Amino acid sequence: MGPDFRFILRVLAAHKLLIAVIVVALTATAAFGVSLLKDQYSSEALLLVDNRQVRVVRPEDQMLGSIPAEDSSILSEIEILKSTAVLSRAVEDLKLTGNPDFNPPAQPAPAEANQPFAARATAYLRDHARQIWGEDLPGPVAALLDHGDGMARDAVQREAYASTGIDGILDRIRRKLDVAIVGRSRVIQVRFTDKDPEMARDMVDTIVRRYMETRQQMDRDLSTSAVEWLKDRIDALRREVAEADRKVDETRFRAGLVKGGNNGLMATGELEQARLRLAEASANRARAVAQAEALERGARSSGSSIASPVVAQLRATVAAISTEMAQLSRQYGPKHPRIIELQARLNEANSALASETRREIDGVREAANVAIAQENALKAMIARLESSYQTMTEEAVPLRTLEAEAQAKRQLLDSLLGRLEEVQAQQDNRAFPTAVKLVSAPQVPRSPSGPFRALLLLAGFVASFAVAIFTVFGVELLQRRIRTPDAVRRILGVAGVHILPHHSTRGVHGRLYELFQRHPFSLFSESLRALFRNHLADLGPVGSIAVTSARPQDGKTSLSLAVAQVASQAGRRVVVVDTDFRRSRIDGLFNLSAKRGLSDWIAGEAALDEIVHSADDVPFDVVPAGRLMSETLDRFNVDCLVHLMAGLSPRYDLVVFDTAPALAVSDARIVCAAASRVLFVTRWGHTTASDLQAVADLGPIDHEKFVCVMTDVNLKKAASRGYQGPYSSYVATRKYYGGNRTLRATS
Known part of the structure; x- marks a missing residue:
């Protein structure tokens, strides 16, 4: 049904005296505590975290690297700023070990009555042991008492710890040091609060300066170690590449897989060329055989298929003699001398034509036989090459593996060489400035940053009023008496x-x-x-x-x-x-x-x-x-x-x-x-x-x-x-x- 505000107000009104006493007492206590507070001064510096890098090794790669979207890099820089290494160097620079505000003097040793219980118990046992055994205590008892003395001394040293140790100073610095990200930007705010304004400024300035030096030294150490590693790795890769090339050559020559002019294997090219020549020889053989057979058929018939110029000339001579002889035969008889002469010349011409025709046919037949022999020789060579091709193929598989491995190592070597040049260039701070830049240097604060006494008093009053209300309702809730x-x-x-x-x-x-x-x-x-x-x-x-x-x-x-x-x-x-x-x-x-x-x-x-x-x-x-x-x-x-x-x-x-x-x-x-x-x-x-x-x-x-x-x-x-x-x-x-x-x- 919701809260009953009238009931709440009546309960508070019934306990108004208790509320007033609690509020006055707590507010007065808060006012007294606030009056004892000393003014505090805060000095701050702003640092910009910029992880962009300029690549100057290759002209085609000259660009600004992108800034990562996550804030892990900025948080890492904050942890470096608050690290013991940076703060310890700031302590040395400012000589804080002699500053009583950061390193108070050692507490005096406690009196015997205020000694720790372990010390008093050990002393009591030692006195009683001497009464029993005298000054010469047994070994186990003496060892036990010495161990108790050691524990007592450790307890005294812990209780009377003088913060001359660096840990105490660093703890005090960290309590006053505030390192945080400004909003959602990449700016880091370094603030230190102290009652001395100059000390606040000096502390921020020293921390920022030592941080920048530490950051630069980290970058230099990283670059140096990277260069050394790259050089060692490049030397090893060069040896590996040379060894891989040597293995490739050995495998290639051992298997007869020599590279040709077109980056192919010579054995494979030779086989292909042989097959091409075989095809050409087969065509030549078929053509020669066909031509020989055609000439023989023509010779048996008329012999007109022979295209030799000599045969053509002889045919023309036979034709001319035959024509002339036919014309004279109408005038003269067969016994005429001229007819007899022409007959002798015709017989001679026919004999020469037959002889020349036979010689031409024999030449064509010989060419056909040569083509057949050449074809058979190429077939035998191809058969021999194909018989050895299986062996060459088995050797080519590891050869390709070795070549791929050698190629990969050469690519990795080229990449590491480029990276080496880039890292060597990055060692020059003029070309590659630090990733953290000082935006605003610390200044001596003119006015105190705290404490906010009015706000503290108001908070004390509100808190006391809340405590009073909770006390009243607590009393009511804890009330076990029957009232309703x-x-x-x-x-x-x-x-x-x-x-x-x-x-x-x-x-x-x-x-x-x-x-x-x-x-x-x-x-x-x-x-x-x-x-x-x-x-x-x-x-x-x-x-x-x-x-x-x-x-x-x-x-x-x-x-x-x-x-x-x-x-x-x-x-x-x-x-x-x-x-x-x-x-x-x-x-x-x-x-x-x-x-x-x-x-x-x-x-x-x-x-x-x-x-x-x-x-x-x-x-x-x-x-x-x-x-x-x-x-x-x-x-x-x-x-x-x-x-x-x-x-x-x-x-x-x-x-x-x-x-x-x-x-x-x-x-x-x-x-x-x-x-x-x-x-x-x-x-x-x-x-x-x-x-x-x-x-x-x-x-x-x-x-x-x-x-x-x-x-x-x-x-x-x-x-x-x-x-x-x-x-x-x-x-x-x-x-x-x-x-x-x-x-x-x-x-």
């Missing part, structure tokens, strides 16, 4: 709780039943009437009421008498029976200690009429508890109480039993079991939640006859502290009650 009806209902599980307010005249000057007589129109009297009318008026002709509580001092006896008073004034005949045999109060209130009581009746030593007594100032009778006897406690049970009420019923309409606390003895549970109504009394601010929980753990509660009453409620105080329930309504309606309406606030 809701707590009673939650623990006991009852339906309702009746409220009896506190009255101003209660205490030494009056009792509750007397208050009802003297102030019949007061709020307290109206509450008693409401209790009787709402819960006790319908008990029948003869009723019995048991009044009990969880613990003593809760007001059982007072409420018992007050209820008896209200019932008597309402016309009832009432008798009050005291069943608290151990700590009876009714005997003292009405001076009945010497008279017989309930225990005497239970023991059979007195009659019922002898234990009932009346008083002058009350309209009801009283049965005191009587003497405490063991036989009485053993016989006290429900049947005994039923017999008692049967004997009292002819004379009385209501019997009120005043019982012992329920958590103290079992008598109260016996009376509650026999009574027709049980009034369970809780006292406001006195009964605790653990008491009620213990009552709930005793057993199930009969809610039909169980009535819970909260007495001595300070309504004004409860309402002012924000407690919910009927408190505010009681206060709001108090104008309806006459008499003394002032409600005294009690603690």
Whole structure:
């Protein structure tokens, strides 16, 4: 349902004095502490982390390297700035070992009474050992005591540590040194705070300068080590490349795999050329054979297929002679000399033509035979090359592996050579400045940077107010006293709780039943009437009421008498029976200690009429508890109480039993079991939640006859502290009650 701010404000208002005391005390303490603070001065310097590098080795690579997106490089620079190496050199430069602010003088050795426990125990054991063995102690005992002396000396040295050691100075410097990134930039802010402004400036300047020197030295060392490593690696790679080339050549010559002009293997090229020549020879052979066969066919037929010039000339001669001879044959006869001459010449020409034709055919046939022989020779050579090609192929596989390995090593060698040139160039700081640049040099601060006294005082006031509020609510949360009806209902599980307010005249000057007589129109009297009318008026002709509580001092006896008073004034005949045999109060209130009581009746030593007594100032009778006897406690049970009420019923309409606390003895549970109504009394601010929980753990509660009453409620105080329930309504309606309406606030 959300917070109840009215309740919170009422609780705070009820504890306003406690809040004021806490706020004033803590604020005054904070003001005193702030007044003791000395002015502090801060000097700062700004450094820019720029990891870009200029490459000047190769013209095509001249560019600015990109800055990495992550902040790991800047964080690394911050750690270097705060490192022991940088701060130690700053301590040496500024001679801080002699500065009492950074290196206070050594503490004097503690007195004997203030020696550590180990030293005093060792001295005590040594004295007793000398009393037993004398000055010459046994070896184990002496060794043990010497070990104890060593431990004592170490303890003394640790306690009287003079911060002459560098660790103490560095710790003090780191507490005052602040190194951080400015926003989301790449700028590092170095700030040092000290009470001396010049010391603050000198410290920042020295730290930054030593850091820059350290950074440059780191770069130089890195470049030098890189150059040395590259040189060693390049020399090794050169030897490896030479060895790889040697192995490649050996493998190539051993297998006959010599490289040709086109970067191919000679054996492979020779095989391909042989195959080309074989194809050409095959074509030539086929052509020559075909030509020879054609000439032979032509020679058998007419011989006109021969294209030789000699044959052509002879054919022309034969043709001319034949023509001339044919012309002369028409004029002359066969015996004519001219015809005979021409016939002789024709025969000679035909003989020469036949001879020349045969010679041409034989030449073509010889060329065909040569082509066939050449083709066969090339086939044999190709067969020989192909037979050895498998062997050459097996040798070529490792050769290619060796060549690839040699090529890779040559590439790595070229890369390392280029890197060597680049790193050697980077050793020149003029070409490659440091990656961290000083943007703003430290200055002597003119005004103090702290402490902010007004802000500290305000923070102290706010903190003290918060502490006060938490203290108030802590006290409320830790409060185990019952102050609200809701707590009673939650623990006991009852339906309702009746409220009896506190009255101003209660205490030494009056009792509750007397208050009802003297102030019949007061709020307290109206509450008693409401209790009787709402819960006790319908008990029948003869009723019995048991009044009990969880613990003593809760007001059982007072409420018992007050209820008896209200019932008597309402016309009832009432008798009050005291069943608290151990700590009876009714005997003292009405001076009945010497008279017989309930225990005497239970023991059979007195009659019922002898234990009932009346008083002058009350309209009801009283049965005191009587003497405490063991036989009485053993016989006290429900049947005994039923017999008692049967004997009292002819004379009385209501019997009120005043019982012992329920958590103290079992008598109260016996009376509650026999009574027709049980009034369970809780006292406001006195009964605790653990008491009620213990009552709930005793057993199930009969809610039909169980009535819970909260007495001595300070309504004004409860309402002012924000407690919910009927408190505010009681206060709001108090104008309806006459008499003394002032409600005294009690603690």
